[in-house]
Amino acid sequence: xxxxxxxxxxxxxxxxxxxxxxxxxxxxxxxxxxxxxxxxxxxxxxxxxxxxxxxxxxxxxxxxxxxxxxxxxxxxxxxxxxxxxxxxxxxxxxxxxxxxxxxxxxxxxxxxxxxxxxxxxxxxxxxxxxxxxxxxxxxxxxxxxxxxxxxxxxxxxxxxxxxxxxxxxxxxxxxxxxxxxxxxxxxxxxxxxxxxxxxxxxxxx
Numbered sequence: 001x002x003x004x005x006x007x008x009x010x011x012x013x014x015x016x017x018x019x020x021x022x023x024x025x026x027x028x029x030x031x032x033x034x035x036x037x038x039x040x041x042x043x044x045x046x047x048x049x050x051x052x053x054x055x056x057x058x059x060x061x062x063x064x065x066x067x068x069x070x071x072x073x074x075x076x077x078x079x080x081x082x083x084x085x086x087x088x089x090x091x092x093x094x095x096x097x098x099x100x101x102x103x104x105x106x107x108x109x110x111x112x113x114x115x116x117x118x119x120x121x122x123x124x125x126x127x128x129x130x131x132x133x134x135x136x137x138x139x140x141x142x143x144x145x146x147x148x149x150x151x152x153x154x155x156x157x158x159x160x161x162x163x164x165x166x167x168x169x170x171x172x173x174x175x176x177x178x179x180x181x182x183x184x185x186x187x188x189x190x191x192x193x194x195x196x197x198x199x200x201x202x203x204x205x
Contacts, residue, residue: 010074011127014120017082018131021109024093025138031107032140038100042088043108044163049080050112055154057119066123073120081112084171107139114139115152169203 031037039047053076060068092105114135121128125147132146143149173196181188196203 013078013082020086021113022134025106025110028106029103030110030138031103035103036100037104039104040092041163041166042085043104044160045167046085046112047158048160048164050115051154051158054152070123077116110135110139114141118149119152121146
């Protein structure tokens, strides 16, 4: 029953992520009609991680390990797309004045979500169909149903080791700060000055 409750929570997480994307994308330019696109490091990272997830899911399905396929989708959606990428998208969406950057982040938000829905559809068909009907037109995808869409396949050219390394560095720093907060019993909401010592010039950048 704990596993059932966990996947119910996953459905809620996916639904809320879709709501966030729709609020920030509907009625805005996602680059589907053209226009300059500029991808942030976070955009390139999540697109790269999507390719790795698609490869892992394909390998699991080929091995008849639907449990591993479900786990790969779960980890990507919960830990990478929702917990990290959606948060990293907020400064661009709320603060940037660069039309190309806004276009790039909105296109990435909706494009990756549309791919997630196709990945998860065989395992959780009803909620993915419901969300896809709203998301697909925004991603420039035509069709009456998600059931007739091609299953996502890894695109090697979209794997970006540099973006992955930069975001991994950022995650390490933020997780380190959270660990210090926890050890010193400092409220997560309390603003703190951050001092980084013994870093390289690359760290400073």
